[in-house]
Amino acid sequence: MYCKTPWRSGFNRLKGQKAGRSRHTIRILQTDLHCSNMPVYKLRYFNNPRRGRAELARLILHQAGVEFEDIRFPHSEWPAIKPSTPFGQVPVLEVDGQVLAQSNTIARYLARKYGLAGKNDWEQALADMYADNINDLLNAAVPPFMEKDPVKQKEMYEKFMAETIANHVVLIEKQLKKNNTGYLVGNDLTWADLAYYAYFSDFLEVKFGSAFLKDAPLLKALIDRVKALPNIKKWTEFRNSKYPEEN
Amino acid sequence: MVHYKLIYFNLRGRAELARLVLQHQEIVFEDFRFEREEWPKYKAGTPFGQVPVLEVDGEPLAQSNTIARYLARQHGLAGQNDWEQSQADMYVDCIHDLIGGTRPIIYETDKDKQKEMFQKFLQDVVNPHLQKVEQQLIKNGSGFLVGKSITWADLAYYSFFSPMMERLGEAILDITPHLKKLVAHVGNIPQIKKYVETRPKTAL
Numbered sequence: 230m231y232c233k234t235p236w237r238s239g240f241n242r243l244k245g246q247k248a249g250r251s252r253h254t255i256r257i258l259q260t261d262l263h264c265s266n267m268p269v270y271k272l273r274y275f276n277n278p279r280r281g282r283a284e285l286a287r288l289i290l291h292q293a294g295v296e297f298e299d300i301r302f303p304h305s306e307w308p309a310i311k312p313s314t315p316f317g318q319v320p321v322l323e324v325d326g327q328v329l330a331q332s333n334t335i336a337r338y339l340a341r342k343y344g345l346a347g348k349n350d351w352e353q354a355l356a357d358m359y360a361d362n363i364n365d366l367l368n369a370a371v372p373p374f375m376e377k378d379p380v381k382q383k384e385m386y387e388k389f390m391a392e393t394i395a396n397h398v399v400l401i402e403k404q405l406k407k408n409n410t411g412y413l414v415g416n417d418l419t420w421a422d423l424a425y426y427a428y429f430s431d432f433l434e435v436k437f438g439s440a441f442l443k444d445a446p447l448l449k450a451l452i453d454r455v456k457a458l459p460n461i462k463k464w465t466e467f468r469n470s471k472y473p474e475e476n
Numbered sequence: 477m478v479h480y481k482l483i484y485f486n487l488r489g490r491a492e493l494a495r496l497v498l499q500h501q502e503i504v505f506e507d508f509r510f511e512r513e514e515w516p517k518y519k520a521g522t523p524f525g526q527v528p529v530l531e532v533d534g535e536p537l538a539q540s541n542t543i544a545r546y547l548a549r550q551h552g553l554a555g556q557n558d559w560e561q562s563q564a565d566m567y568v569d570c571i572h573d574l575i576g577g578t579r580p581i582i583y584e585t586d587k588d589k590q591k592e593m594f595q596k597f598l599q600d601v602v603n604p605h606l607q608k609v610e611q612q613l614i615k616n617g618s619g620f621l622v623g624k625s626i627t628w629a630d631l632a633y634y635s636f637f638s639p640m641m642e643r644l645g646e647a648i649l650d651i652t653p654h655l656k657k658l659v660a661h662v663g664n665i666p667q668i669k670k671y672v673e674t675r676p677k678t679a680l
Binding site for chain 2: 350357
């Protein structure tokens with residue numbers, strides 16, 4: 230069982246304030262008692278990119294309605310933070326002070342804990358498989374992203390969309406048709422669907438438009454379905470207004 | 477009994493971790509290997525145009541780490557609880573990143589440049605990682621990466637570093653005596669030792 234935390238913003242304002250007999254403090258104490266078995270989660274990542282390798286974990290936590298500290302630090306602080314991470318990388322997730330590294334491991338841990346991983350071992354493996362696909366696609370986007378020459382970069386992105394992405398979209402559409410539930414795995418939402426939404430909609434659709442989805446109605450329907458989930462919609466609207474644009 | 481068919485090139489490569497998990501737990505499986513020239517014949521039958529693929533009673537599962545994790549979970553090598561399982565996942569992801577780091581080096585055709593790239597990779601990526609892992613091993617205190625007994629994470633480190641030691645000499649792990657001891661320990665497990673002695677000898 231986990232706590233819904235509608236008082237989240239009030240709680241955040243009171244962090245660092247002295248304990249007092251205010252109405253807010255009393256509400257926190259009541260909620261602390263109620264939520265005393267709830268782990269304290271701290272997710273640490275750069276402030277830029279604003280989504281990057283931490284976004285999947287954030288989507289899972291927001292979809293599940295789980296309270297967490299969404300820590301974003303400037304790159305100037307990284308040399309001081311780096312030695313405290315298990316492998317000199319972020320994101321890291323602190324769970325009651327213990328640290329987990331590696332973005333997909335963090336996402337899988339949270340997905341399993343909050344019912345977003347799949348209903349049995351086989352479904353969990355299928356969800357893992359789709360998340361691994363997205364990891365490969367994230368890595369494949371790095372060379373064009375890093376290219377400094379704008380003419381060469383445009384060329385690399387065009388090739389990337391026409392080959393890497395187009396090929397994958399055909400294969401995913403086939404899997405969605407085969408599964409025939411509207412979701413990637415089983416008949417319900419898993420972190421696999423969130424991972425595909427984050428990549429294909431939040432990244433590719435925003436950057437390149439929806440043309441690449443014209444022959445993939447099932448994939449388009451899936452990412453639209455995820456986009457419209459109340460907790461996802463609320464989070465993305467908040468995020469897009471609060472955090473600065475990425476480079 | 478479930479029928480496993482592991483489909484991959486006749487290489488260690490991305491299938492070896494799954495093979496080590498199965499061999500360690502002494503699970504019977506079909507180790508289906510094909511030569512590079514035959515790949516076009518099999519590619520269309522895979523879910524995402526890639527191998528390895530594990531068929532479990534005919535149902536396909538793709539992605540090397542997903543396959544190895546599924547087998548590790550089914551056969552008691554994944555960790556004793558959710559936290560340990562995640563710790564093991566984390567270490568295997570680190571090895572996955574290291575394997576990814578070797579790809580540009582393997583594909584480099586200029587031998588001098590390749591040597592330089594590899595040295596830089598060892599110095600800038602591998603050695604710092606080794607030092608972090610050594611710290612974690614000492615902190616964990618059991619000799620294993622996760623918990624008190626062997627997991628697929630230990631097999632992943634063995635799978636990556638043992639061939640490297642064979643190629644470059646055992647001294648590359650002298651800076652990390654605990655990891656060196658762990659790799660040696662895994663290599664000496666009877667079913668692993670026997671498998672390594674009898675498996676096809678391939679470059680990768």
